[in-house]
Amino acid sequence: MATKVLSKKLKTQTPVAAKKATASERLEVLKTYKIYIGGKFPRTESGRYYKAQNANGHTLANVCLSSRKDFREAVVSARAAFADWGSRAAFNRSQILYRIAEMLEGRKAQFIEELCRQNISTTLAEKEVTLSIDRLIYYAGWCDKFQQVLSSVNPVASSHFNFSNPEPTGVVAAIAPQQTSLLGLVSVVAPIIAGGNTCVVLASYTKPLCAVTFAEVLNSSDVPAGVVNILTGKISELYPYFADHMDVNAVVFCENDADIKNAIQLKASNNLKRVIFYDKILWENIDAQSPYFIQDTQEIKTTWHPIENIGGAKAGY
Numbered sequence: 001m002a003t004k005v006l007s008k009k010l011k012t013q014t015p016v017a018a019k020k021a022t023a024s025e026r027l028e029v030l031k032t033y034k035i036y037i038g039g040k041f042p043r044t045e046s047g048r049y050y051k052a053q054n055a056n057g058h059t060l061a062n063v064c065l066s067s068r069k070d071f072r073e074a075v076v077s078a079r080a081a082f083a084d085w086g087s088r089a090a091f092n093r094s095q096i097l098y099r100i101a102e103m104l105e106g107r108k109a110q111f112i113e114e115l116c117r118q119n120i121s122t123t124l125a126e127k128e129v130t131l132s133i134d135r136l137i138y139y140a141g142w143c144d145k146f147q148q149v150l151s152s153v154n155p156v157a158s159s160h161f162n163f164s165n166p167e168p169t170g171v172v173a174a175i176a177p178q179q180t181s182l183l184g185l186v187s188v189v190a191p192i193i194a195g196g197n198t199c200v201v202l203a204s205y206t207k208p209l210c211a212v213t214f215a216e217v218l219n220s221s222d223v224p225a226g227v228v229n230i231l232t233g234k235i236s237e238l239y240p241y242f243a244d245h246m247d248v249n250a251v252v253f254c255e256n257d258a259d260i261k262n263a264i265q266l267k268a269s270n271n272l273k274r275v276i277f278y279d280k281i282l283w284e285n286i287d288a289q290s291p292y293f294i295q296d297t298q299e300i301k302t303t304w305h306p307i308e309n310i311g312g313a314k315a316g317y
Contacts, residue, residue, distance in 0.1 A: 030060075070231055
């Protein structure tokens with residue numbers, strides 16, 4: 001009788017012990033951080049990925065390793081979105097940038113947590129997220145004002161009104177700062193889209209988490225599909241395509257690599273792309289925001305309008 005009771009007791013305890021062992025040995029389900037093209041979150045067409053790790057070698061996530069075809073598809077989406085976005089009222093673009101800031105504010109805790117996972121202290125993480133939100137608000141305010149600052153009425157010797165005003169250049173391919181996960185990305189994207197351009201952005205390779213989560217913010221912030229496209233991957237693989245794609249109108253490069261800078265300038269000459277280097281900017285400083293960052297991806301259109309030369313006219317009716 002005693003043997004049967006003991007056997008029953010052991011059978012009762014076995015599932016509990018097994019459950020504890022299973023819980024302690026459970027593998028974490030890592031999020032697959034996908035790319036963002038045309039308002040959707042596809043995986044890279046190549047099927048490649050890499051493991052983002054922190055300084056201790058702990059794997060943070062599986063991240064897509066974007067290919068040339070991913071970039072081409074992103075450019076197609078950006079070009080398709082440009083006609084609508086570039087022709088929208090500046091005030092409407094301002095409202096949408098403000099909405100991005102609102103949504104980022106609502107997910108502030110998530111971004112801070114992701115930054116901390118990428119070896120940033122809580123204090124610095126809070127500062128980076130706050131600065132990113134404030135920077136979006138800053139450019140939202142400039143959307144319908146930079147035109148007055150950058151335009152001009154020009155004196156001419158003939159009977160014409162002559163005035164110059166900025167217009168968006170088109171599709172901008174940008175390689176974001178690699179040392180910041182969120183702030184550098186926001187600081188590059190915001191002035192580009194504030195001016196009416198669309199863009200394809202390559203996020204930080206070593207700190208990609210916030211970039212993909214920021215794409216989720218964009219997706220729920222009234223930003224039309226294709227206005228911002230975010231890729232993850234290696235600069236060494238993708239920068240030639242950013243520079244020589246014939247349907248890209250401007251290239252932004254934020255790293256200080258002399259060889260890559262020379263290669264970009266050479267390849268960009270094929271279709272006279274505008275080339276902008278932001279390799280000496282400290283993105284946490286106040287100098288990292290200015291309406292002149294919007295100007296960098298604008299073209300100046302000058303219009304001549306004939307008028308009657310009243311000053312030289314004779315008196316009479």
